[in-house]
Amino acid sequence: MSTTKSVSSSSEDDNELRRGPWTLEEDNLLSQYIFNNGEGRWNLLAKRSGLKRTGKSCRLRWLNYLKPDVKRGNLTPEEQILILELHSKWGNRWSKIAQHLPGRTDNEIKNYWRTRIQKQARHLKIDTDSREFQEIVRRFWMPRLLQKAKESSSSSSGMSIQNQAIPLPLGGVSHSTVGTMPSSQTPWQAPCMNEAGPTYSDSEHNNGSCISFCDSANVPNVPQHFGDTINQFHDFGNFTYDGYRENNSAYEMDTFKTPNARVAEDVRYPIGDCQMAGANWVNNDFSCSMWNMDELWQFSKLQK
DNA sequence: AAATGACACAACCGCCGATGA
DNA sequence: ATCATCGGCGGTTGTGTCATT
Structure with missing residues (x-):
């Protein structure tokens, strides 16, 4: 079957280039090659490894899936x-x-933003770049995420959040494993591919860069910026976001001074009794159902 | 049980800047 | 200075799975 691309007479290699989902054998080949030769020089890698893939495709596969420190799960x-x-x-x-x-x-x-965030914005018929949406994020999503973070940290008793990650519902080859991944590449061990994706010997892989969110005020393993964020939002209960003022941040306190914000203030923030533990907005996969759409509708109307 | 739609994710595509010949 | 190649990035599409009817 000839495609418009493959009819080119320039290179017979082009005719054999594979596309689409990667097979187990390809993954193994790529992993093994990088294990022996290191990353980079993707076009050369593509040629020498025996993979009938473009260098770009190899790079993408490695960076997005095979690389040992790629974290999986929600x-x-x-x-x-x-x-x-x-x-x-x-x-x-x-x-x-x-x-x-x-x-x-x-x-x-990117996928998260498009499938989760933008979806919610679409339902609300507002643009994610709009001020209304930013207000909604500030007043609904952020506090609830923080509450959820607190809940999970208090219930985890110091257990790494990564270890609690809920396996994605998709049962496909690429999704079914929420394994603990090596935190660093040195020393690096070539993953063993199986139907569930790359696996690693799990000793010494539970620390390091994985986010251990034992306490929002005590986040030793969290990157600096991350810790700042949590601290800035720590007092979210009454929306005093003091300290959360960074240049160019769309979520600056100043936005509260807009007329729209005043309207929201007048109704005392519908989120005030947002039933943090209610079943409407949060479930096991809270990222899918972050908020009660009725509340959001009300709020977004007020914003408009 | 089958059909259908929605969803989430993987993979591809085109563009652009960096780099080296 | 110019051109070719490569790698990285953001946008988009394809596909498998799940949920609903």
């Missing part, structure tokens, strides 16, 4: 908070945002 509340905050500052700079979430890839964060 985003934690803390990570979601961080994404919301950083996106408010940097917009769709996914790779930049990802740099502040160890183990998370730009692709994952």
Whole structure:
């Protein structure tokens, strides 16, 4: 079967380039090659490894899936908070945002934003760039994420959040494992691929860069920026976001001074009795159902 | 039980800047 | 200075799975 691409006479290699989902054998080949030769020089890697893939494809597969420190499983509340905050500052700079979430890839964060955040915005018929949406994030999502973070940290008794990660519901090859990943690459051990994805011998892999969120005020393993965020939001109960004032942040306190914000104030924040433990807005996969849409509708109307 | 739609994620595509010949 | 190649990034699409009807 010839595609428009493959009819080119320039290179017969092009005809054989594989596309689509990676197979176990390809993953093993790529992992083994990088184990022996290191990352980088992707085009060369693609040629020498025997993979019939483009260098780009190899790079993507490695960075987004095979690389040992790629974290799998649902985003934690803390990570979601961080994404919301950083996106408010940097917009769709996914790779930049990802740099502040160890183990998370730009692709994952991008997908999270599109499938979760933008979906909610669509339901509300507002733009994610709009001030209304930012207010909603500030007043609904952030406090609830923080509450959720607190709950999970208090119930975890010091257990790493990563270890509590709920396996994604998808049962496919790429999703079924929430394994503990090596925190660093040195010394590095080539993962053993199986149907559930890369696995690692699990000794010495439970510490390091994985986020251990024992206490929102005591976050030893959390990147600096992350700790700042949590502390800034620590007093979220009555919306005193003092200290949360960073240049260029769309969530600056100043936004409270807008007429819209005043309206919200007049109704004493519907979130005031937001039933933090209520079943409506939070479930096991709270990232999917973060809030009660009725509340949000009310709030978004007030904002408009 | 089958059909259908929604969802989440992986993978691809095109563009652009950096780098080296 | 110019061109080619490579790697990285953001946007988009494809696909498998789950939920609902």
